[in-house]
Amino acid sequence: MPARHDIAAERELWDTFAASTKDKVHESDPVFCWTQYSGHGPGPEILGKPTSALEIGCGTGRALAHLAQQGVKVTGVDLSPVMVANTTERWGPLGAQFVCAEVLDHLRESTDTYDAIYSIFGAVWFTDPAKLLPLVAQRLAPGGVFAFSHPPAIPGAYGPQGMYKGGFAGKAMYTYRYSYTPRRWTGFLRKAGFTDPDVEILAAPKPGHIGTLIARAIKP
Numbered sequence: 001m002p003a004r005h006d007i008a009a010e011r012e013l014w015d016t017f018a019a020s021t022k023d024k025v026h027e028s029d030p031v032f033c034w035t036q037y038s039g040h041g042p043g044p045e046i047l048g049k050p051t052s053a054l055e056i057g058c059g060t061g062r063a064l065a066h067l068a069q070q071g072v073k074v075t076g077v078d079l080s081p082v083m084v085a086n087t088t089e090r091w092g093p094l095g096a097q098f099v100c101a102e103v104l105d106h107l108r109e110s111t112d113t114y115d116a117i118y119s120i121f122g123a124v125w126f127t128d129p130a131k132l133l134p135l136v137a138q139r140l141a142p143g144g145v146f147a148f149s150h151p152p153a154i155p156g157a158y159g160p161q162g163m164y165k166g167g168f169a170g171k172a173m174y175t176y177r178y179s180y181t182p183r184r185w186t187g188f189l190r191k192a193g194f195t196d197p198d199v200e201i202l203a204a205p206k207p208g209h210i211g212t213l214i215a216r217a218i219k220p
Helices: 007-020 022-027 062-069 081-094 103-109 129-139 182-191
Strands: 052-056 073-078 097-100 114-120 140-150 159-164 174-179 195-202 212-218
Touching: 007 022, 007 081, 007 174, 022 081, 052 062, 052 103, 062 073, 062 081, 073 081, 081 097, 103 129, 114 129, 129 140, 129 182, 182 195, 182 212
Parallel strands: 052 073, 052 114, 073 097, 114 140
Antiparallel strands: 140 212, 159 174, 195 212
């Protein structure tokens, strides 16, 4: 049975998350890290040397701010108007642009192209890849890089996974995350027209802790 996304309800969920991170947005510094562990793993070099970049599901905007400081023309898309207001206030002066939109709608309607499109624990984890990846490919310039990261799938639990916000009490706010093996992600990327997909799970800095799935592919 396919996941039943209710965009209005999901926007409310992410608005709640945005409100909880407002202080973090305003008090933090730009930083680019693919993993959930500070100072662990690769940085923006995975994207190559883009002159323009789009982050889908940009959250707190810290990675975009880092790229903006390096002279990259950056745009972030996020479903939450609260988050977009917060990030625009904090990082807009650096030249970062933020758009409030549902990612599939934005990619369908936009005519812009980018040297790099990426997601760090963002839209790729929360959007059906069969719908998302072909649209990403359309918005990349030839030779452009698509990269994303999120936690690896729990063994045996693949596909769309329902996720409640804030535990199991209170208002039923939920969304879906999409979890697959590196091999399956490689297949999705090839089917969407990408070449040279490299999908791996980077081990956590401490043995036995949750690693990070990191993927990179090229638009022909």
